[in-house]
Amino acid sequence: MSFKLAPDWDVSEWLNTPAPLTLQELRGRVVLVEAFQMLCPGCVGEALPQAKRVASTFDDQDVAVIGLHTVFEHHAAQGGRDALAAFLHEYGITFPVGIDRVSTQLLPITMAAYKMQGTPTQILIDRNGYLRKQQFGSCEDLKLGAEIMALMRE
Amino acid sequence: MSFKLAPDWDVSEWLNTPAPLTLQELRGRVVLVEAFQMLCPGCVGEALPQAKRVASTFDDQDVAVIGLHTVFEHHAAQGGRDALAAFLHEYGITFPVGIDRVSTQLLPITMAAYKMQGTPTQILIDRNGYLRKQQFGSCEDLKLGAEIMALMRE
Amino acid sequence: MSFKLAPDWDVSEWLNTPAPLTLQELRGRVVLVEAFQMLCPGCVGEALPQAKRVASTFDDQDVAVIGLHTVFEHHAAQGGRDALAAFLHEYGITFPVGIDRVSTQLLPITMAAYKMQGTPTQILIDRNGYLRKQQFGSCEDLKLGAEIMALMRE
Amino acid sequence: MSFKLAPDWDVSEWLNTPAPLTLQELRGRVVLVEAFQMLCPGCVGEALPQAKRVASTFDDQDVAVIGLHTVFEHHAAQGGRDALAAFLHEYGITFPVGIDRVSTQLLPITMAAYKMQGTPTQILIDRNGYLRKQQFGSCEDLKLGAEIMALMRE
Numbered sequence: 001m002s003f004k005l006a007p008d009w010d011v012s013e014w015l016n017t018p019a020p021l022t023l024q025e026l027r028g029r030v031v032l033v034e035a036f037q038m039l040c041p042g043c044v045g046e047a048l049p050q051a052k053r054v055a056s057t058f059d060d061q062d063v064a065v066i067g068l069h070t071v072f073e074h075h076a077a078q079g080g081r082d083a084l085a086a087f088l089h090e091y092g093i094t095f096p097v098g099i100d101r102v103s104t105q106l107l108p109i110t111m112a113a114y115k116m117q118g119t120p121t122q123i124l125i126d127r128n129g130y131l132r133k134q135q136f137g138s139c140e141d142l143k144l145g146a147e148i149m150a151l152m153r154e
Numbered sequence: 155m156s157f158k159l160a161p162d163w164d165v166s167e168w169l170n171t172p173a174p175l176t177l178q179e180l181r182g183r184v185v186l187v188e189a190f191q192m193l194c195p196g197c198v199g200e201a202l203p204q205a206k207r208v209a210s211t212f213d214d215q216d217v218a219v220i221g222l223h224t225v226f227e228h229h230a231a232q233g234g235r236d237a238l239a240a241f242l243h244e245y246g247i248t249f250p251v252g253i254d255r256v257s258t259q260l261l262p263i264t265m266a267a268y269k270m271q272g273t274p275t276q277i278l279i280d281r282n283g284y285l286r287k288q289q290f291g292s293c294e295d296l297k298l299g300a301e302i303m304a305l306m307r308e
Numbered sequence: 309m310s311f312k313l314a315p316d317w318d319v320s321e322w323l324n325t326p327a328p329l330t331l332q333e334l335r336g337r338v339v340l341v342e343a344f345q346m347l348c349p350g351c352v353g354e355a356l357p358q359a360k361r362v363a364s365t366f367d368d369q370d371v372a373v374i375g376l377h378t379v380f381e382h383h384a385a386q387g388g389r390d391a392l393a394a395f396l397h398e399y400g401i402t403f404p405v406g407i408d409r410v411s412t413q414l415l416p417i418t419m420a421a422y423k424m425q426g427t428p429t430q431i432l433i434d435r436n437g438y439l440r441k442q443q444f445g446s447c448e449d450l451k452l453g454a455e456i457m458a459l460m461r462e
Numbered sequence: 463m464s465f466k467l468a469p470d471w472d473v474s475e476w477l478n479t480p481a482p483l484t485l486q487e488l489r490g491r492v493v494l495v496e497a498f499q500m501l502c503p504g505c506v507g508e509a510l511p512q513a514k515r516v517a518s519t520f521d522d523q524d525v526a527v528i529g530l531h532t533v534f535e536h537h538a539a540q541g542g543r544d545a546l547a548a549f550l551h552e553y554g555i556t557f558p559v560g561i562d563r564v565s566t567q568l569l570p571i572t573m574a575a576y577k578m579q580g581t582p583t584q585i586l587i588d589r590n591g592y593l594r595k596q597q598f599g600s601c602e603d604l605k606l607g608a609e610i611m612a613l614m615r616e
Contacts, residue, residue, distance in 0.1 A: 057605055087231070299452065
């Protein structure tokens with residue numbers, strides 16, 4: 001098998017982190033990116049709670065959990081930084097979340113670069129920056145735990 | 155026991171209804187009012203799904219289910235009509251929802267009139283307009299089903 | 309509508325009650341009968357937990373919750389009083405449970421008299437002993453709460 | 463760290479397998495042993511469903527899932543082979559299950575050899591037969607998935 005490097009993300013603003021994060025800086029760690037929208041029921045009910053479980057199960061130095069707010073609909077409602085900050089606060093989400101940069105196209109830039117089909121999308125990037133998993137929708141905890149550990153042990 | 159008439163609500167805008175609704179018009183029906191905020195996890199995860207179950211279990215002519223968006227925090231994020239409309243669309247909420255009127259005080263006007271302590275708050279009003287239940291937080295389905303039927307059979 | 313009187317049950321042994329119970333003695337109360345088998349997953353996972361919720365939600369003088377062990381398969385495993393007693397103890401079931409009397413036919417006697425299709429079966433009997441509901445499988449709590457209260461208020 | 467070899471199990475009868483299984487034969491595979499009793503609510507509601515998920519998530523050649531029926535109470539009810547066979551059939555458990563051999567002591571022999579505290583107990587044995595985890599009670603899927611994969615990748 002050969003894998004491709006995960007595209008860099010293009011984030012206009014970051015929350016829950018003192019400084020912007022790049023994939024380059026996260027080399028050495030497994031990275032779970034959870035692409036979501038704050039008004040997406042499947043994100044709120046399943047994907048984000050699972051991402052929180054990942055963040056509390058694994059050591060931050062082994063697995064970096066990153067939220068990516070990929071707004072492609074309801075921009076007025078969920079496009080702003082304040083709305084997202086309120087959402088993260090209320091839902092107790094403390095891992096870093098980047099706002100995917102709006103483009104002139106329908107999809108924001110990172111979402112388009114990864115050719116995501118919608119939200120939630122779950123992405124796993126290995127310690128060397130290669131894209132190892134990209135899944136639209138949800139995944140069972142047992143399987144995700146195994147996938148993350150497999151990348152940790154490479 | 156004696157009960158007091160439920161205070162009228164003061165709603166600045168309505169969604170999911172062609173015309174404003176008054177308590178007066180709903181006389182003859184049991185009314186379930188679910189006061190919520192769109193960024194309140196207990197509302198999104200428990201109270202609103204329960205209100206949807208009530209709306210699908212009982213005949214609309216017996217039980218009117220009404221959402222009341224009582225925004226008292228994060229006004230920038232959840233205070234607008236568009237944000238709420240997007241939320242209702244995404245979560246498949248089709249019963250009428252009123253936006254509680256903002257006041258110069260912390261709490262919006264209806265929320266203050268009912269002395270609600272927060273969101274979610276569940277309110278039951280009987281066929282004659284009397285306030286029969288007001289509970290901050292959640293309630294088990296079995297109990298709520300019985301409470302509603304008790305009011306229907308009066 | 310006209311209803312028929314609920315057939316008497318034919319119980320060979322009772323648990324969780326100092327003396328045998330008859331439907332006649334329960335007149336004046338709404339009766340929920342939950343017919344189950346201790347090795348039936350739908351009974352253990354759904355019907356019996358729901359019956360426990362009914363028993364804890366309603367006053368015992370209003371609603372009598374009765375379990376009926378209608379063994380029609382795996383007799384060696386679940387046919388004995390000791391096995392059932394152990395099961396009730398482990399699952400914290402404290403309402404009265406009768407063992408439906410074995411017959412020379414496939415189904416035990418009460419199960420046959422009610423023409424039940426399998427387990428779990430949920431039965432509601434009104435204050436006057438009339439059979440008001442018989443459902444194979446499960447029912448939502450909201451609906452069951454309403455059904456019970458409707459019978460209480462007759 | 464040093465680990466000790468997992469004690470051999472002492473099983474009086476096997477179900478769901480054409481021939482008895484020994485730990486020795488399972489060398490090369492990660493082994494999940496779920497010690498349970500068929501009338502233990504935590505086993506039926508959590509541990510066994512999780513073991514089924516493990517069996518369906520991982521390849522049988524990588525991970526062997528084994529049930530161990532460690533009866534230490536209610537012997538009359540759950541001590542027999544027929545009762546267990548009925549239980550496994552009803553709950554759709556298809557992985558091999560051994561009946562821990564009764565001894566003159568309170569605990570059956572394997573349960574005593576492992577010094578288990580009760581049921582459910584979850585045991586992980588690595589490819590070389592070393593005991594790597596023994597936990598009384600339950601564990602989150604995410605963590606278990608990672609633990610299994612960590613042993614698979616050694």
